[in-house]
Amino acid sequence: xxxxxxxxxxxxxxxxxxxxxxxxxxxxxxxxxxxxxxxxxxxxxxxxxxxxxxxxxxxxxxxxxxxxxxxxxxxxxxxxxxxxxxxxxxxxxxxxxxxxxxxxxxxxxxxxxxxxxxxxxxxxxxxxxxxxxxxxxxxxxxxxxxxxxxxxxxxxxxxxxxxxxxxxxxxxxxxxxxxxxxxxxxxxxxx
Amino acid sequence: xxxxxxxxxxxxxxxxxxxxxxxxxxxxxxxxxxxxxxxxxxxxxxxxxxxxxxxxxxxxxxxxxxxxxxxxxxxxxxxxxxxxxxxxxxxxxxxxxxxxxxxxxxxxxxxxxxxxxxxxxxxxxxxxxxxxxxxxxxxxxxxxxxxxxxxxxxxxxxxxxxxxxxxxxxxxxxxxxxxxxxxxxxxxxxxxxxxxxxxxxxxxxxxxxxxxxxxxxxxxxxxxxxxxxxxxxxxxxxxxxxxxxxxxxxxxxxxxxxxx
Numbered sequence: 001x002x003x004x005x006x007x008x009x010x011x012x013x014x015x016x017x018x019x020x021x022x023x024x025x026x027x028x029x030x031x032x033x034x035x036x037x038x039x040x041x042x043x044x045x046x047x048x049x050x051x052x053x054x055x056x057x058x059x060x061x062x063x064x065x066x067x068x069x070x071x072x073x074x075x076x077x078x079x080x081x082x083x084x085x086x087x088x089x090x091x092x093x094x095x096x097x098x099x100x101x102x103x104x105x106x107x108x109x110x111x112x113x114x115x116x117x118x119x120x121x122x123x124x125x126x127x128x129x130x131x132x133x134x135x136x137x138x139x140x141x142x143x144x145x146x147x148x149x150x151x152x153x154x155x156x157x158x159x160x161x162x163x164x165x166x167x168x169x170x171x172x173x174x175x176x177x178x179x180x181x182x183x184x185x186x187x188x189x190x191x
Numbered sequence: 192x193x194x195x196x197x198x199x200x201x202x203x204x205x206x207x208x209x210x211x212x213x214x215x216x217x218x219x220x221x222x223x224x225x226x227x228x229x230x231x232x233x234x235x236x237x238x239x240x241x242x243x244x245x246x247x248x249x250x251x252x253x254x255x256x257x258x259x260x261x262x263x264x265x266x267x268x269x270x271x272x273x274x275x276x277x278x279x280x281x282x283x284x285x286x287x288x289x290x291x292x293x294x295x296x297x298x299x300x301x302x303x304x305x306x307x308x309x310x311x312x313x314x315x316x317x318x319x320x321x322x323x324x325x326x327x328x329x330x331x332x333x334x335x336x337x338x339x340x341x342x343x344x345x346x347x348x349x350x351x352x353x354x355x356x357x358x359x360x361x362x363x364x365x366x367x368x369x370x371x372x373x374x375x376x377x378x379x380x381x382x383x384x385x386x387x388x389x390x391x392x393x394x395x396x397x398x399x400x401x402x403x404x405x406x407x408x409x410x411x412x413x414x415x416x417x418x419x420x421x422x423x424x425x426x427x428x429x430x431x432x433x434x435x436x437x438x439x440x441x442x443x444x445x446x447x448x449x450x451x
Contacts, residue, residue, distance in 0.1 A: 011262055018258060022250035036254045043258050113244045120245055134206065135241040141208045160202040163237055170237075 010050050013058040014043065020059060020137055021066045027132045028070040030121055034077075042069040060143040067129065067147050074125070081125050119169040127162035130155055201227075205234045253330075260329040312418070315427065316411055318375050322382070323393045323414065323429045326371070332384045332391065333369035343370045347381045355381035355396040356424065360443040364388045364436075375427070385440065390432035392440055399425040406441055410434075417441045 021042060025035035046065045053061050074081050120128060126148075133144045145152045203209045204217050221228050250258075326332050335346045344357040347370050359367045366386045373382040373395065380397035399420050406419040415437040417428045428441055 007262065015259065015262065018250045018255060019247075022254060023248045026248035032251070035248070036251065036257075039250070039254060040257055040261065043261065047262065113246065116240060116244045117246045120241075131241075135238065136245060136247055141203070141206070156199045156203055156208075159206075160198045163202060163234065164198070166241075167233070167237060170240075 006050070010047055013050070013053070014046055014062050017059045017062050021062060023136060024063055024066050024129075024132060025070055027120070027128060027136075028067070028125060029073065034073070038069050038073050039066065041073070042066040045069060059137075060139065060147055063133070063137070063139075064147045064149075068149075115170065119166050122169060123162055123165055127158055127165060130158045131162040131166070134159055201230055201234060205231060205238060256329050256331060260325065260331045263325065263329075315376055315418075316409075316416065319393075319395060319416065319427045319429050320411055320414060322373050322375060322395070323391075326373075326382070326384075326393060327391050332371070334371035336369040338367045338369070340367070343367075343383070346370065347372070351379055351381060353381075353398045353424075355383070356422070357381075357383060358444060360385055360387075360440060362439050362443050365440070365443070376425075387430065387432045387436055387440055390430050390436075392428065392430040392432065392437075394444055395425075395427040395429075397425050398423055401425075406445060408434075408438070408441070419445060421445065 018039070021039050022035055025038040025042070026032065029035045029038060042062075042065045046062055049065070055061070120131065123131065129148055130144055133139045133147060139147070141152050141155045144155045148155070150158075200209065200213065200217065204214060207214075209217070217227075217231075221231060335343060337343050337346075338359065340357040340359050344354065347357070348354040350372050357370070364387055368384040368386055368391075370384065371382045372379050374380065375395055375397065378397060380395050383394040383396065385392040385394065400423075401420055403422070404420045406417050408415070408417045410416070414429050414431055415434055417426075417437070419426050426444065428437075428444060430437055430440065432440065
């Protein structure tokens with residue numbers, strides 16, 4: 001393939017996913033300028049390694065490059081945040097136990113956008129990553145596993161953990177309910 | 192089932208990621224178990240809240256332009272040597288029909304008879320024009336925005352294997368916008384950017400072994416262009432400003448003004 005064909009190929013492949021790339025970088029770096037730098041760097045890398053792309057869907061491939069670029073960037077610039085990025089084994093006990101019989105709905109519905117964004121931003125990076133890929137990019141567990149370089153089982157556990165943490169953050173009152181009196185609780189919430 | 196495992200299962204269930212038999216099993220259990228139903232409902236609502244309300248960050252226009260330009264140029268900002276190679280490859284890729292001619296030109300360039308020089312010039316005109324249009328279209332005019340030549344010159348010198356003359360124009364309506372590194376004639380060059388009234392002026396500079404030559408003016412596809420050599424430097428200037436002002440700009444660049 002000539003350079004010009006290569007270039008066109010890359011353009012057609014990668015440019016449509018620029019929003020997804022920036023969204024991921026923005027959520028991982030939590031900063032506009034840093035995210036822009038990371039995305040630019042990631043596209044450079046992607047251009048260089050385009051040969052490694054096989055298949056028809058470039059989005060997971062490109063997001064994997066973005067994710068790894070983010071990770072190296074965080075390691076260089078904010079080492080404290082990069083901790084745990086490469087850990088594959090998550091202890092199961094870390095996962096928040098499910099919270100049964102609670103009126104999540106009202107509380108979650110009442111959280112405004114800002115609160116939701118703050119809660120996501122406050123998640124540790126490893127959880128934020130899977131959550132953003134799942135809920136904002138609507139990617140399958142398999143794609144997420146590939147992007148984050150972790151087994152599907154770890155995607156599942158991190159996602160469950162991320163949602164548990166979000167629920168705690170968005171509904172601080174609803175957490176340690178031991179008595180199961182749903183109707184009363186629901187009534188109290190609505191008043 | 193252990194509560195942790197159940198949490199994973201329920202998340203996967205809500206995400207539609209369970210295999211069919213597990214999916215059916217949970218659905219069956221949900222019919223019996225109000226607590227399970229409430230959990231699933233809670234997860235679904237959290238999910239919907241996230242999908243509806245979490246901020247999606249679309250790429251800013253500036254980033255879109257930067258990346259598009261980068262891809263169009265097919266050039267990172269690599270080492271100088273590599274940059275030259277890539278620019279050359281890009282050229283070859285662009286115009287396969289003139290590859291043979293280009294190689295011949297390169298071979299005989301050492302002798303550089305006048306008739307060959309004109310072929311090189313016309314190729315350069317195209318490159319200069321393309322670079323100017325690309326820079327104005329992409330809005331990526333400058334890598335370093337500064338109206339102070341004391342800032343721009345060292346910045347450029349640090350990124351090039353030569354130190355270009357950098358001038359602010361002492362003519363009315365002229366603003367020095369800054370500089371960037373561009374690629375022309377198979378090598379990194381300095382591009383100095385001015386605004387003359389509402390028009391952008393790109394002034395390209397790079398070293399030459401040839402002697403001094405006086406300014407040549409011409410018009411190409413509506414753009415004013417000029418070329419001269421002085422003090423071992425090639426100068427190529429292009430703008431869509433009118434001829435009169437363009438000549439004033441070229442005079443300013445070629446002769447005077449504050450120079451470092």
